[in-house]
Amino acid sequence: MIGAQHYKGGKKGGDGGVDGFLYIKPDGKKTEKVIVSVKGSQSLNPAMVKDLIVTVDQEGAKMGVFLTLELPTQGMRRQATAAGFYKTEYGQFPKIQIVTVEDLFGPSNPLHLPWQDTSVFKKAKREATEKQSELDL
Numbered sequence: 001m002i003g004a005q006h007y008k009g010g011k012k013g014g015d016g017g018v019d020g021f022l023y024i025k026p027d028g029k030k031t032e033k034v035i036v037s038v039k040g041s042q043s044l045n046p047a048m049v050k051d052l053i054v055t056v057d058q059e060g061a062k063m064g065v066f067l068t069l070e071l072p073t074q075g076m077r078r079q080a081t082a083a084g085f086y087k088t089e090y091g092q093f094p095k096i097q098i099v100t101v102e103d104l105f106g107p108s109n110p111l112h113l114p115w116q117d118t119s120v121f122k123k124a125k126r127e128a129t130e131k132q133s134e135l136d137l
Helices: 045-060 074-082 129-135
Strands: 019-024 032-039 063-068 085-088 091-094 096-100
Touching: 032 045, 045 063, 045 074, 045 096, 074 096, 091 096
Parallel strands: 032 063, 063 096
Antiparallel strands: 019 032, 085 091
16 A cells, blocks of 8 residues: 555656656565556546556556546546556566555555565654753744
């Protein structure tokens, strides 16, 4: 499941289809990016998935995730399927995956990704307790 530990925010505003990134290590060594595109209550259509495919290619990402509030249309699913697979030595994964927010928070992981790289997120440095009292009001 995509969690805060796996998601890193992308560009804001005129984002060109990039709302965030996931990081994978398909060979266990080199980190590769997966582009996340989020669509809210807009009228969904296959062109949105096609735009994600183009963005994935332009950004040099290996895969794309289309996250939406609404169920995808049949045309959107066809467009995602037409993008093919990202093949690794450990298997193949749909290059473009459409996931609803409901699926994302459901009991099973709706994404099929190679090993995710969580090392790009660093743990915050622990503050000394004596400094904490200075922050308390």
